Amino acid sequence: MKFGSRMDVFLPPSATIRVKVGDLVRGGETVIAVLHCRVSLSPNHGRVAIASPVPAPRRRQARTTVPPRRLPAAQPVHDGQHVLRLRLHRLRDARRVRDRGALHRLRLRARHARRPHRAADRRGKRVRPAVRLARRRHLVRDRAGDPVVRVGTRIRSGASAGRRASCSSPRAAMRLARDSTFRGMSGGDKRYFVGMPSPAAAAVPAATVYVYPWGLYDYREALPALAMVLVPAILMVSTDPFPQLQDAGPAARQPYTVLIFIAAGIVAVATHPRFVLVAMAYSYLASAFIGMAITRVRSRGGYGQLSDGVPPATPTVSDEPSARDERRALSQSANCERDNHRRAFAALTADLDRSANQLDVPLRDGQRRGRCRSPWSRSTARRFAPDRRRPCRCRCRPLRRRRSCQTRAR
Amino acid sequence: MSGRVTRVSYIPGRFVPAYRDDAGSTNERSEIWIDHGGQMVVARQIVGILARRVVCRVQSTAPTSAPAIASAS
Numbered sequence: 336m337k338f339g340s341r342m343d344v345f346l347p348p349s350a351t352i353r354v355k356v357g358d359l360v361r362g363g364e365t366v367i368a369v370l371h372c373r374v375s376l377s378p379n380h381g382r383v384a385i386a387s388p389v390p391a392p393r394r395r396q397a398r399t400t401v402p403p404r405r406l407p408a409a410q411p412v413h414d415g416q417h418v419l420r421l422r423l424h425r426l427r428d429a430r431r432v433r434d435r436g437a438l439h440r441l442r443l444r445a446r447h448a449r450r451p452h453r454a455a456d457r458r459g460k461r462v463r464p465a466v467r468l469a470r471r472r473h474l475v476r477d478r479a480g481d482p483v484v485r486v487g488t489r490i491r492s493g494a495s496a497g498r499r500a501s502c503s504s505p506r507a508a509m510r511l512a513r514d515s516t517f518r519g520m521s522g523g524d525k526r527y528f529v530g531m532p533s534p535a536a537a538a539v540p541a542a543t544v545y546v547y548p549w550g551l552y553d554y555r556e557a558l559p560a561l562a563m564v565l566v567p568a569i570l571m572v573s574t575d576p577f578p579q580l581q582d583a584g585p586a587a588r589q590p591y592t593v594l595i596f597i598a599a600g601i602v603a604v605a606t607h608p609r610f611v612l613v614a615m616a617y618s619y620l621a622s623a624f625i626g627m628a629i630t631r632v633r634s635r636g637g638y639g640q641l642s643d644g645v646p647p648a649t650p651t652v653s654d655e656p657s658a659r660d661e662r663r664a665l666s667q668s669a670n671c672e673r674d675n676h677r678r679a680f681a682a683l684t685a686d687l688d689r690s691a692n693q694l695d696v697p698l699r700d701g702q703r704r705g706r707c708r709s710p711w712s713r714s715t716a717r718r719f720a721p722d723r724r725r726p727c728r729c730r731c732r733p734l735r736r737r738r739s740c741q742t743r744a745r
Numbered sequence: 746m747s748g749r750v751t752r753v754s755y756i757p758g759r760f761v762p763a764y765r766d767d768a769g770s771t772n773e774r775s776e777i778w779i780d781h782g783g784q785m786v787v788a789r790q791i792v793g794i795l796a797r798r799v800v801c802r803v804q805s806t807a808p809t810s811a812p813a814i815a816s817a818s
Contacts, residue, residue, distance in 0.1 A: 337793075337795075337796035338793070338795050338796055339762070339763055339793030339794055339795035339796050340763055340790065340791060340792050340793040340795075340796040341763040341764070341768070341790075341791045341793065342788060342789065342790050342791065343769055343787075343788075343789040343791060344786070344787070344788050344789070345785075345786065345787035345788075345789065346786055347784045347785065347786070349784075350784075370781055370784055370786070
């Protein structure tokens with residue numbers, strides 16, 4: 336046996352296995368199994384195994400884990416959280432014992448149970464339901480049991496929201512990432528820092544001083560220096576996305592390329608430290624602006640209403656409301672609040688349906704953002720809808736414009 | 746064990762890592778079928794991702810005894 340290869344030994348079913356999982360066996364020494372004589376000396380005597388006439392080879396591996404056992408009979412499926420959890424348990428069990436049939440059946444059932452209106456919902460088919468079940472369950476509540484979706488489009492990163500979470504807007508994603516960074520959790524988008532990382536910010540003045548180590552005696556000369564200090568400082572506390580270089584785009588998928596780049600970078604720093612260091616520091620600084628510009632250009636359509644940088648404002652009630660105005664404002668407030676929850680939840684689920692770490696996925700033709708049509712989500716959104724006494728935090732709009740406000744989740 | 750090698754087969758195939766389940770059916774492998782008094786015991790050597798050749802020094806119809814002389818290299 337050489338490194339990395341393996342040997343399967345197929346024994347007759349009547350053989351008695353003498354090893355168990357985890358044993359170290361040596362070729363020529365360890366007795367793996369004892370074969371019983373097929374032709375026994377005295378028929379029907381004692382423990383002589385009677386082999387079938389043509390013993391079918393039965394696979395015996397030393398590495399076989401738990402012998403597969405059948406799961407108990409399936410429970411009737413209703414809609415709702417309890418069954419969802421039950422299904423998850425059963426999925427886990429099926430995974431544990433590697434009961435492939437049960438896995439398949441459970442997945443099928445999950446698909447059918449959760450998607451009564453499949454024609455209305457094309458998106459659901461692409462992701463495997465099991466994955467979606469698990470992911471959605473983890474995301475809906477955080478560790479403290481609080482719903483992740485809160486009033487307004489604020490999306491909290493729960494502990495279990497974890498690393499796959501992405502949000503309805505880049506801004507919310509950044510906030511999520513920043514939130515989790517502040518809490519020392521691993522969450523948010525892994526490709527970006529929130530705000531300029533402090534080593535990079537420190538590199539800008541350091542490289543500048545390294546290039547130009549002489550003093551500045553005139554205040555007019557000192558003004559650019561002041562900007563050089565202030566701009567990274569402001570960027571450090573900003574919420575702009577800064578790329579993490581560990582995942583530098585498509586080139587990162589080829590390790591050799593990355594290696595060559597790193598080597599070239601080291602050589603460049605060693606030979607021309609001044610220029611290269613300055614170029615690195617400032618290009619990283621500039622990359623944030625370029626990235627922001629690209630994001631802004633890309634999402635120019637439909638970027639307006641909700642994620643334009645201002646958190647949803649409190650309802651604008653006129654200064655001296657008459658009774659009718661007040662009533663209308665109240666009903667609008669309730670409507671908008673409901674829509675807000677629905678929208679927030681729909682945005683969450685819609686984003687989960689897409690691959691998790693992408694921020695700006697353009698909409699396909701005919702696809703609308705928001706408004707999850709799955710009845711499960713709708714009921715769940717209703718259940719997680721929150722206490723109604725809190726004031727609505729969205730911008731209340733006249734009723735006839737509510738629809739557009741509703742369909743645009745971003 | 747002892748017995749009679751009734752068949753030695755060589756099947757070329759792929760080189761997926763040997764710990765995977767499908768390695769037994771897709772990888773390059775060699776089987777030694779040993780007839781032990783009417784009971785068939787099959788030893789199947791499966792190459793891995795590193796050891797990529799099966800060397801089998803037993804031949805068919807040769808009586809063998811423990812250890813079966815074969816190794817993957």
